[in-house]
Amino acid sequence: MKSKEELRKLDVNYLFHPTVILEEHEQKGPRIIVEGNGLRVKDIDGKEYIDAFSSLWNVVIGHGQKAVAQAIMEQLNKLEYFSPFYGFAMPPAIELAAKVISLMPKEWNMGRVLFTCGGSETNDSNIKIARMYWSLKGKDQKKKIISRNCAYHGLTIGSMVATGIEYFKMHFEPLAPGFRHIMAPYCYRCELNLTYPECGIACAKALEEIIQKEGPDTVGAFIGEPVMGTGGTIPPPDEYWPMVRKICDKYDVLFIADEVVTGFGRTGKMFGCMNWNVRPDLISIAKGITSGYFPLGGAIMSNEVYETIKGGLGSIMPFLHGFTYNNHPVGCAAGLANLKIIEEQHLIQNATKMGAYLADRLKGLYDHKSVGDIRSIGLMAAVEIVKDKQTKEQIGTMPMESTHRIEDLMWEKGVYGRAMFENIAVAPPLTVTKTEIDTIVDALDSSIAQMEREML
Ligand SMILES: Cc1ncc(COP(=O)(O)O)c(C=O)c1O
The missing domain is CATH 3.40.640.10 (Type I PLP-dependent aspartate aminotransferase-like (Major domain))
Incomplete structure (x- = not known):
């Protein structure tokens, strides 16, 4: 396999990515993911992340299931x-x-x-x-x-x-x-x-x-x-x-x-x-x-x-x-x-059970002044971020300024959640455990707090 430096250079020079800001991507380069197991994925630098978004809502059974x-x-x-x-x-x-x-x-x-x-x-x-x-x-x-x-x-x-x-x-x-x-x-x-x-x-x-x-x-x-x-x-x-x-x-x-x-x-x-x-x-x-x-x-x-x-x-x-x-x-x-x-593996039953736990844990986020709404069903949840709970305005002049920041902060903490317009969405694989939900919600909680310190 090529070295990580070579791969980053080749990516920027040859690979076209959907849904990125192209100029920014050329400066930052790709996040290269090389392995996955359960909720965890590993990047090319060896750092592990919890995939709290099932990659793109889709990795329902988690990563690395050998039977598939x-x-x-x-x-x-x-x-x-x-x-x-x-x-x-x-x-x-x-x-x-x-x-x-x-x-x-x-x-x-x-x-x-x-x-x-x-x-x-x-x-x-x-x-x-x-x-x-x-x-x-x-x-x-x-x-x-x-x-x-x-x-x-x-x-x-x-x-x-x-x-x-x-x-x-x-x-x-x-x-x-x-x-x-x-x-x-x-x-x-x-x-x-x-x-x-x-x-x-x-x-x-x-x-x-x-x-x-x-x-x-x-x-x-x-x-x-x-x-x-x-x-x-x-x-x-x-x-x-x-x-x-x-x-x-x-x-x-x-x-x-x-x-x-x-x-x-x-x-x-x-x-x-x-x-x-x-x-x-x-x-x-x-x-x-x-x-x-x-x-x-x-x-x-x-x-x-x-x-x-x-x-x-x-x-x-x-x-x-x-x-x-x-x-x-x-x-x-x-x-x-x-x-x-x-x-x-009774994953649908687990989605119901863990979904209820996730919803319960997410409720605590209402204490943040920027959390306007929390919606969830099963293992599909979003936290809507606003500047003011009364006016429901967005934070910043451009869409997704605050949610992109939260997503980046979560990533630094080793958790992948997804900014979707003024929402942070979490939708982990249906194999998720309570401990993993705790890690996800804790990362979301502290990232929202840090975003508020920086942007509000
Ligand atoms: C509800 C819904 N329909 C359709 C699509 C499009 O699927 P694809 O990206 O596989 O073309 C998506 C993708 O996220 C989706 O969320």
Whole structure:
């Protein structure tokens, strides 16, 4: 292996990084991570860190689980890949599709899985499937997609437009047409300045209003994360999803549940929608399906959607959407091994138990003058930082000044938490222990205190 100095130089000269300030990256260079075990990762200088964000919400089973590496190697040694087009299949993809469907409540009546390579590609696939569904039902106008402000659905051309955070769209115009946004169920910063529960869940009613405004015959699908992630870890009020489902049923609008973050136990249930017993028509999965051991996502459709598409296309026309790496056998072998660990190690039960402990420990942070709101569900939590609890203004003139500082201070203390706009998010692997939660919350606590001394 090359020396660390050589690697840093090569990185800066050749590797392009997503979501960094390019000039700053060239000055600072990369943080090179070389090993991982459980919640711990080690950098190239040998320093250990607790990964309190499951890397990018995805390393659900923790780092270094050898059974997944072994499953990947076994599949690679048997067959690395064969085309998924024209009806070919490999055993791990067949088994994983059946397994994923078996994990869903029967009453959802989910039918087929198309495995992809990640979340954005999956959301684009589901948007296309929703449009094809209406087209084949003879409703060619029913193509608009409704999503929400603060939503994050990925950054491909389609999923980026569904994303409701304008920051991610700058300089990438022109944007694909046919998307509309409504307000998020973000009680702490309600767009209408209403208070729960007197608000009557106006954020859910906003869906009905926009469908009526646009015309029900033009709206094909509503896409939403059961719990908004990147937008700030925003669990909705309990009434929200049942109301949304009713509105979707009333106006014949498909509900695409973006379970990319919430799928596979993150919220203390196998899928986020299970927290509110809400049935999706299409589901997007990624991240936790392989815990990052191999890139994999999946577009899941209900039997009703599948049968409509099958019947509509008939006996001559193929389903003309797909990618070279759909149903990849190595990814699917990783997925099977990953799900086995989630089940055998009772990680969802642990997420519920440790999630309650995390929520309890986080409450103590309200003593800080800059902590405006704390939100969590299962092992998905965020602490919102403000200059003033009354005005809820941000600290500093630029977005994320205080949260980036907190993230850096936590990193210096050996804990990886993630700045997301004015929030610090923590979402550790589902294997987390109480002692590890204590270390994470202590680092967050002292980092917030230090940021306040420096910036307030
Ligand atoms: C809810 C949600 N959907 C979709 C995506 C996009 O996934 P990917 O980055 O794998 O394309 C993400 C990524 O963080 C996400 O959080």
